[in-house]
Amino acid sequence: MEKVKVLRKYPPKRDNILLILHELQRLNPNNYLTEDDLRLVSQYLSLPISEVVGVATFYSLFSLKPRGKYLLRVCKSPACHLEGAVSLLQEIKNYLGIEEGDTTDDGMFTLETSECLGHCAEAPAMMVNDEVFTKLSEESVREIIDRLRRS
Amino acid sequence: MGKVRLKIDGKEIEVEEGKTILEAAKEAGIEIPTLCYHEKLLPYGACRMCVVEAGPGALKPACATYVTDGMEVKTSTPEIQEVRMTVLQLLFGERNHYCMYCESSGNCELQDLGYKFGLDHFEFPPYEDKYPVDVSHPYILLDQNRCVLCRRCARACAELGGHFVLEVKNRGYQSLINIDLNNQFAQSSCVSCGLCVQVCPTGALVDKRASYLGRKEQAEVIKTNCDRCPVGCGIEVYRRANFILKVYGDWDSPINQGVLCKNGRYLPLYEDRPRLNAPKLKEGGIWTQISPEMAFKVISEKKGAATVFLEGSLPLELLQAFKSALGDRVFALNEVNPPIPSTATLKDLEDADTYLVVGVDLNERYGVVGSMIKRRVVPQNARLIAVEAGSLSGITDFSYEYKDIDTALGEARKGEKVVAVYSSLPEGISERLETESGFKYLFLPYEANTMALKELGIEHKVPQEKVKIYVGENISSARSPGDFIVAFTPFETPELKSVADLLIPITWYLEDEGTFITLEGKKVVRQRVVTPAEGVLTVEEISSRLLKI
Ligand code: SF4
Ligand code: SF4
Ligand code: SF4
Numbered sequence A: 001m002e003k004v005k006v007l008r009k010y011p012p013k014r015d016n017i018l019l020i021l022h023e024l025q026r027l028n029p030n031n032y033l034t035e036d037d038l039r040l041v042s043q044y045l046s047l048p049i050s051e052v053v054g055v056a057t058f059y060s061l062f063s064l065k066p067r068g069k070y071l072l073r074v075c076k077s078p079a080c081h082l083e084g085a086v087s088l089l090q091e092i093k094n095y096l097g098i099e100e101g102d103t104t105d106d107g108m109f110t111l112e113t114s115e116c117l118g119h120c121a122e123a124p125a126m127m128v129n130d131e132v133f134t135k136l137s138e139e140s141v142r143e144i145i146d147r148l149r150r151s
Numbered sequence B: 001m002g003k004v005r006l007k008i009d010g011k012e013i014e015v016e017e018g019k020t021i022l023e024a025a026k027e028a029g030i031e032i033p034t035l036c037y038h039e040k041l042l043p044y045g046a047c048r049m050c051v052v053e054a055g056p057g058a059l060k061p062a063c064a065t066y067v068t069d070g071m072e073v074k075t076s077t078p079e080i081q082e083v084r085m086t087v088l089q090l091l092f093g094e095r096n097h098y099c100m101y102c103e104s105s106g107n108c109e110l111q112d113l114g115y116k117f118g119l120d121h122f123e124f125p126p127y128e129d130k131y132p133v134d135v136s137h138p139y140i141l142l143d144q145n146r147c148v149l150c151r152r153c154a155r156a157c158a159e160l161g162g163h164f165v166l167e168v169k170n171r172g173y174q175s176l177i178n179i180d181l182n183n184q185f186a187q188s189s190c191v192s193c194g195l196c197v198q199v200c201p202t203g204a205l206v207d208k209r210a211s212y213l214g215r216k217e218q219a220e221v222i223k224t225n226c227d228r229c230p231v232g233c234g235i236e237v238y239r240r241a242n243f244i245l246k247v248y249g250d251w252d253s254p255i256n257q258g259v260l261c262k263n264g265r266y267l268p269l270y271e272d273r274p275r276l277n278a279p280k281l282k283e284g285g286i287w288t289q290i291s292p293e294m295a296f297k298v299i300s301e302k303k304g305a306a307t308v309f310l311e312g313s314l315p316l317e318l319l320q321a322f323k324s325a326l327g328d329r330v331f332a333l334n335e336v337n338p339p340i341p342s343t344a345t346l347k348d349l350e351d352a353d354t355y356l357v358v359g360v361d362l363n364e365r366y367g368v369v370g371s372m373i374k375r376r377v378v379p380q381n382a383r384l385i386a387v388e389a390g391s392l393s394g395i396t397d398f399s400y401e402y403k404d405i406d407t408a409l410g411e412a413r414k415g416e417k418v419v420a421v422y423s424s425l426p427e428g429i430s431e432r433l434e435t436e437s438g439f440k441y442l443f444l445p446y447e448a449n450t451m452a453l454k455e456l457g458i459e460h461k462v463p464q465e466k467v468k469i470y471v472g473e474n475i476s477s478a479r480s481p482g483d484f485i486v487a488f489t490p491f492e493t494p495e496l497k498s499v500a501d502l503l504i505p506i507t508w509y510l511e512d513e514g515t516f517i518t519l520e521g522k523k524v525v526r527q528r529v530v531t532p533a534e535g536v537l538t539v540e541e542i543s544s545r546l547l548k549i
């Protein structure tokens, strides 16, 4: 099984928990960690399941809920905030019809916020999966979303 | 260990290396406020109530900062007090700390700090968010709205109990106490040891039964020993009037150091078998209440033919009384002799590298012994070889059935300090086990006072006689025509009533003083904490009446 192969790549040491969780999450088409994943890690690393849940919920890059094909992460750090990140976020919510943390019914988009993306000079910014978009406006986010939807 | 010299609030002091500032200050008689700190747990540094100045401009948590030579510590400058005040204001504002609706009001470390710092208003807008409340557990209530995230519960569950059920999930203000895999308490691996409740400083974890029945000030706290099994843990019993509010583990007890199990902390307080409150005689199928005199007259008449069967749950004094009255016709109802005699003490569990647990589920019985083992096995400081060890097999890769005993022994032999832990063993297994020269053996006696039966030389025998006198709390008996069955017992269960002819009420649990001999052979005394109901015969009454039959 593919998951077991992922585990075997790493020695069963506690230190490897983040690497393993990342790989398992990436393996999942819905980009999240299932209860079985958590149990598997708990068993493989001989860690209490409560501790694995603690780690997996601490980092915002992990999710225990299914996520969309595209993960929108809107930066909410001060620079972006001053450049209108709040209304931008509201625009995306309206346009997609979902709240922060939710996924659209068609499974295309999940909306999250994030700490500083390191693009303060080009604020406001957001990340879509691994790609960063900057100097956003309400029109440009709608365009980006439309384009992703068509692709 | 070397010594370290430092200055605290201008006072020159010398302490042992490896101490924290908090411990050093305590030694010097200087008090520093704390919240997440707990004497029995590893330093954690979550709350920042204990900040002190150690070096110019640097505020450090005293509970989690170790002393160094030449350190200069200030514990209460105006700046420090202000920081602590802010921390406290934040703690009060973050969740629901409206004390008047809280069960722990009057017994809460957060509230104590509030009074100490003279908090008289909310500096920050108080909480708006609602957090989950879990009422599913039979004995414990978890209200996350009152949690200060000190993580004492999770630390105690893991470090002391060895259960590793609790953790913190999420982060920041969304942090919550997590149970296993996001479980409800009742559907979790919690073994109901109650440690988390005992260490929680606030009203976030409360004891359901003791709730709203009285505060610590209204209760008397009596230190004594648990009589539910031969470990003999030190307990603190909270009594109000003639009622037991709750049982806590005694942190000062050399046996259990504060840890308890479900059987010691909760089960006796939830006992619901009907109590027997007067002697009763069955004649022609009908039960009638009789006087103690009558009851003992019947016994005296049957004395010549009677054989006595004593449970090992009884105090030494009562065992002795029957033994002196009826001599060689007194037997133990249950097994007495160990399959292999003990060569280890509980202390040997502290530094063993391998535990071989055979035929006993330590999550169900002898729970504190289980904690001593689990808290070293789960963090991988020692290995557990489990042979038919019930739920304990879930925490080890080395789990075997009896038929694989040789493989298990081979695995255990790889250890240098091996302790074998067992109670009764099936035939064939004890022979295999006892020949290991390198092992230490820890026998867990079958009942709380099995060791007293042994000391009195009372042997086990299967009851076959016509006239039987049983003494104990878990009596069950077969009955054949012509039998006469007497039971000295605290409970009148329908099963017992269907077989017995005469029932005599005896005291139970903390209703009577009595001596117990622990698995290590130590004598501990169970105090009388509550007065038994009228009509129940005390150990003393029974002893003196037995002398006269
Ligand atoms: S009752 Fe014991 S086992 Fe259960 S969560 Fe609390 S400390 Fe852990
Ligand atoms: S439940 Fe109690 S002990 Fe646990 S973190 Fe919250 S306040 Fe601390
Ligand atoms: S281990 Fe035994 S003595 Fe200790 S609390 Fe549990 S039942 Fe009581």
Ligand code: FES
Residues within 6 Å of the ligand: B033, B034, B035, B036, B037, B044, B045, B046, B047, B048, B049, B050, B051, B061, B062, B063, B064
């Ligand atoms: S008591 Fe030191 S940080 Fe909480």
